[in-house]
C-alpha cells in the first residue's frame with residue numbers, strides 16, 4: 001500500500017467492528033427513544049440522548065441548530081482537508097401511534113454510523129458531519145438546514161429508513177412532493193333550531209371543500225394523492241358551527257405538479273367557503289420536495305449491503321407513494337437512503353404493528369446493519385474521488401434536466 005493511500009477494506013472492517021462494539025448501547029438507546037415517543041419539535045429527550053451518545057464518543061455536538069431546539073449538529077474532521085459526508089438522523093414519533101415510522105432506528109443508526117466513522121477519521125482526509133433533524137412527520141425540520149446552507153460543503157448526504165411489507169432491503173426511492181395545508185373556516189353561530197337563518201355554517205363550508213376535492217379527483221393523474229381530516233367540526237349539534245378546521249396533504253410526483261394541484265385544492269376550499277358564506281383562512285404548512293435519489297451513491301451502498309451479507313434488491317425506479325423532507329436535501333446535495341426491512345407482509349410504516357417491529361429483534365438488527373452500511377458508504381465517498389465525481393455529475397445532470405422540463 002502506497003504511503004498516504006487509505007486501506008479501504010481495513011477502514012471498513014474497523015467501522016463495522018466499532019458498530020458491533022457499540023451495538024448494545026445503540027440498541028438500548030433505540031429502545032429508550034421507542035419507549036418515549038415525542039412528536040414534531042417536541043423531541044427533547046430523544047435529541048438530548050442522541051447528543052449524549054455522541055458526546056460519550058468524543059464528538060462535540062450541539063443542540064439548537066438552525067434555531068430549532070431539538071435539532072443538533074456534530075462531527076469530526078479528518079487528518080487533512082477533503083470531502084465532507086453528512087449523516088442525517090430523524091427521531092420524531094407519530095401522534096397516537098408512537099414510533100410507527102421507526103425513527104428510533106433512524107436516529108440511533110445514524111448516530112452509530114457517525115460515532116464509528118469518527119474513530120477512523122484521523123486516518124482520513126475530509127470531514128464527517130452528523131445532523132439531527134426533527135419533525136420529519138410533517139414539520140419539515142430539514143428545510144431550515146437546507147435554507148441555512150448546512151449542506152453547502154457536503155459531498156454526500158447519507159441516511160436510512162426501516163422498511164416493511166416483507167420487501168427486501170433496498171434503497172429509498174423516488175418519493176412524492178407534498179404540500180401540507182390547514183384550512184380554517186370562520187362562520188357565525190346561531191341556535192340551530194330557533195334562528196338557523198342567522199347562522200353561517202363553517203362545517204358546511206368544510207364539507208363542501210371535501211366534496212369539491214372528491215369531484216376534482218377524477219381529473220387528476222393516478223400518482224396524485226390528496227388526503228385530509230376534519231380537526232374541528234363544531235361544538236354541539238344544536239349550535240350552528242361558527243368554526244371548522246380541516247387539514248390536508250397534497251402530493252404529486254413533481255414539485256411543479258404538486259403546486260398546480262394545490263392551487264386547485266385551494267379553489268375547492270374557496271368555493272366551499274363561498275357557498276356557505278364563511279371566511280376562509282389558509283395556513284400553509286411545509287413543502288416537501290420530491291426525492292432525487294443518487295444512483296452512484298446508491299450503487300456504493302448496495303455493494304456494502306451485499307458485502308455484509310444482507311439480501312438486497314435494486315430499487316424499482318417507480319415513484320413511491322409517500323413523501324419525506326429528505327427530498328429537499330436530495331435536491332441540494334447527492335443523497336442516498338438505505339432501506340432495511342424490519343417487518344413482514346401487510347405491516348407497513350404508520351401502522352401499530354410497525355411500531356412493534358421498530359423495537360423487535362429485526363428492528364435491533366437494522367440499527368446495527370444500517371449503521372455499518374452507512375459508515376462503509378461514507379468511507380467510499382471520502383476515499384474514492386471517481387465516485388464523488390460520478391455522484392456530483394449525476395446530481396447536476398438530473399437537476400438540469402428538471403429545470404429544462406420546468407422551463408418548457
Ligand SMILES: [Zn+2]
Pocket residue numbers: 101137349350
Ligand atoms: Zn412516517
Ligand SMILES: [Zn+2]
Pocket residue numbers: 101102103136161349
Ligand atoms: Zn419515516
